[in-house]
Amino acid sequence: MSKIKLNISRCKGCGYCVAECPRKALSFSGHISDKGYDTVQVDESLCIACGSCYRVCPDSVFEILE
Amino acid sequence: MKLKAPESVFSSASFCPGCGHGLASRLIGEVAEELGIQHSLVTVVDVACCSFNIDYWKFDTIMAAHGRDIPTAVGVKHVRPGSSVLAYMGDGAAYSIGMAETIHAALRNDNICVIVINNSVFGMTGGQMAPTTLPGEKTATSPKGKDPTRYGTLSGVELLKHMDIAYLARGELVGSAGMIKAKKLIKSAFQHQLKGDGFSLVELLSPCPTNLNLPPVKARDFVHNEMTKYFPTGVFIDKGGVE
Incomplete structure (x- = not known):
């Protein structure tokens, strides 16, 4: 089951x-959102919630989520 | 541990990336829901950046004239004594244009909560030098840095420290630990109001990346490393405790 949910349309980078x-699970994705921001992405294998x-x-x- | 943004705040506000207002607004929403006052809470916002909260909160919200949040909130409290009332403003409103209102509400010990977002500049108008600007800090109107021989740095908390009010505290909207502490301060302020103790003020040191001309993470470090030297965090007045 997924530990974390990202509502990426809200992200302002x-x-x-x-x-x-603390686990460096988050990083910038390089994907530019509709608002023009470089948004974040998560590596769920590193996430400890x-x-x-x-x-x-x-x-x-x-x-x-947990 | 499940964590979800409170129902009483809308999805996303129009604040700049990394602005502390989004953090403070979410904490207020969380505290209101924990105390079960989200349906009766009346908030009064100022006309500066904090006015965006009128579209961010689902609470009944009034936008007061600039610097006049506190008297508006006092009026609401007199008319609706059963409601919790919050005056939410920046340092420009609380310690500059609205200083008289802040001091006199504290003198009367009116039973309201005040939350002041201190970012050390006048944010909405373009980052001009404010009374809370640190010595040597570069702003739009002090491009060579604030001259400490001409202009002092005002700490509103120092002014209110010796007054007979219910609660006075300062926190910082920096990092996970800072956010947990800031939430406790806001919660204590509301608990004092619910007990009818009187005036409570919480100042929150907040990053303003746009007007500090810094990337958000560096602006946050500036708050944590530089602002806290002049504006130490902690609880200064806690009349009778909240427990």
Whole structure:
């Protein structure tokens, strides 16, 4: 079961989550969104569902599912 | 641990990437839902960047004249004493144009919550020098850095520290730990209001990447490393405790 859900249309590419993630599971995808931002992507095999990304995200992109 | 954005905030606001307002707004939504006041909470926002919250929160929200959030919130509290009332503003409104209102509401110990987002500049108008700008900090109107021999740096919390109010605290919207602490401060402020203790003010140090001319992560580091030297975080007044 998936641990984390990304509502990527909200992402503005600030990079707080990339800097905060303790397992380096998050990175910039290089994909430019409709709003013109470089959005984030997650490597679920590294994710430990700690919730750090949820806490530091100003745009509520993340949802922790477990 | 399941974590999901609170129902009382809409999906995404018009804030710049990395703006602290999105963080503070989400924390207020989380606290309101935890305390079960999301349906009765009335928020008053200022006309600067915080006014975007009028489209972000599902709470009943009033936009007051610039710097006049606190008297508007006091009026709402008098008319609806059963509702929780929040005045949400930036440092420009609270410590510059609205300083008289802030001080006099604290003197009267009005039973409202005030949340001040301190980003050290006037954000909405283009990053001009504010009373809270740090010595030597470069802004739109101090391109060589703020001259500390001419202009002081104002700490609103220092001014209110010796007044007879219910709760006074300062947190930072930086990192996971900072966010957890900031949420506790906001929750305590609302609990004081629910107990009827009086005036509570929480100042949140917030990154403004656009006007600090820094990438979001560096703006956040500036808040954590530089702003906290002049604006130390912590709880300064907690009358009777909240428990």
